């Protein structure tokens with residue numbers, strides 16, 4: 001397995017371990033995958049009911065891990081409240097013009113003691129900024145001719161239209177959690193395998209890469225991170241007895 005792919009596998013395994021620990025006391029899980037696409041990245045070993053929602057009928061047709069399929073928009077779909085133990089939000093927030101609406105929807109649909117896992121690109125990375133400000137046709141071109149995916153953009157296959165709103169930045173997600181009585185149980189930034197492969201191909205490694213990272217940080221006053229292009233985070237809705245006081249500073253929330 002290529003080193004770059006191993007990094008993603010390691011990140012998924014780390015998040016999976018936290019998830020397994022958090023869900024260990026539950027023998028049955030009601031799971032919702034928002035923007036489920038054609039596949040699921042996480043292993044659910046418990047008895048479960050998997051509900052998947054996606055805006056694309058074609059993506060839903062390709063997905064064979066679900067018990068129930070919903071075609072709909074996660075920004076406006078009315079989910080039953082407090083009804084899911086686990087909500088998976090994997091690589092979808094970046095494709096929404098109003099991700100904050102989808103996040104609120106997920107928060108309401110989550111049971112007490114339930115978990116939301118989010119995987120997202122880092123808007124404030126070089127890759128994030130380039131992706132945000134380049135047109136969709138360029139993304140399709142890059143997937144086909146740089147990453148070798150011949151069917152990119154055909155019949156609702158990736159890449160999907162991207163908005164990368166600042167409301168999905170790491171800081172905004174932590175703020176969202178604090179404002180909506182969710183605790184941040186886990187947060188892990190990492191570099192995308194695609195970027196690593198590209199860097200290695202064009203010899204952007206070692207001192208040269210270190211210089212690019214430092215210059216980026218310097219020129220943007222620390223706002224843009226060249227390396228950490230993605231993150232995975234796990235949020236939890238406390239039970240009534242364990243509500244987070246609303247004036248609790250972010251630094252003291254477990255991360």
Ligand SMILES: C[S@@+](CC[C@H](N)C(=O)[O-])C[C@H]1O[C@@H](n2cnc3c(N)ncnc32)[C@H](O)[C@@H]1O
Nearest residue numbers: 035036037054055056059073074090091092095
């Ligand atoms: C990059 S794919 C990720 C799919 C899957 N979660 C995964 O990990 O492979 C993004 C998915 O979000 C879906 N999507 C985009 N906008 C959506 C919306 N407003 N409501 C529901 N799904 C949406 C797309 O159709 C696509 O299947």
